Amino acid sequence: MYPGFIEKANEDENERAQKSFEWANAVEEIHYKMYQEMLKQIKAKQTPKDEPYYVCPVCGNTVAGNAPDICPICGTPGSKFKKIE
Numbered sequence: 001m002y003p004g005f006i007e008k009a010n011e012d013e014n015e016r017a018q019k020s021f022e023w024a025n026a027v028e029e030i031h032y033k034m035y036q037e038m039l040k041q042i043k044a045k046q047t048p049k050d051e052p053y054y055v056c057p058v059c060g061n062t063v064a065g066n067a068p069d070i071c072p073i074c075g076t077p078g079s080k081f082k083k084i085e
């Protein structure tokens with residue numbers, strides 16, 4: 001669904017829209033991987049790690065453990081990330 005939107009945004013030369021679709025796409029992949037990792041732990045009857053999550057206020061990137069220095073997707077400083085416990 002997203003790649004089609006990215007192409008359309010390219011055609012319109014609308015860089016801002018293109019960027020936010022790219023971010024949404026990248027973040028969705030990250031969320032999917034996290035979800036898969038959690039499922040694996042549940043299936044293996046492991047207790048999921050008790051660690052905080054940090055969410056980028058701009059693009060929604062989610063990181064477990066510690067906030068990065070800088071968001072790898074949109075470049076927002078890690079100090080702006082929201083901590084979720």
Ligand SMILES: [Zn+2]
Nearest residue numbers: 056059071074
């Ligand atoms: Zn970000």
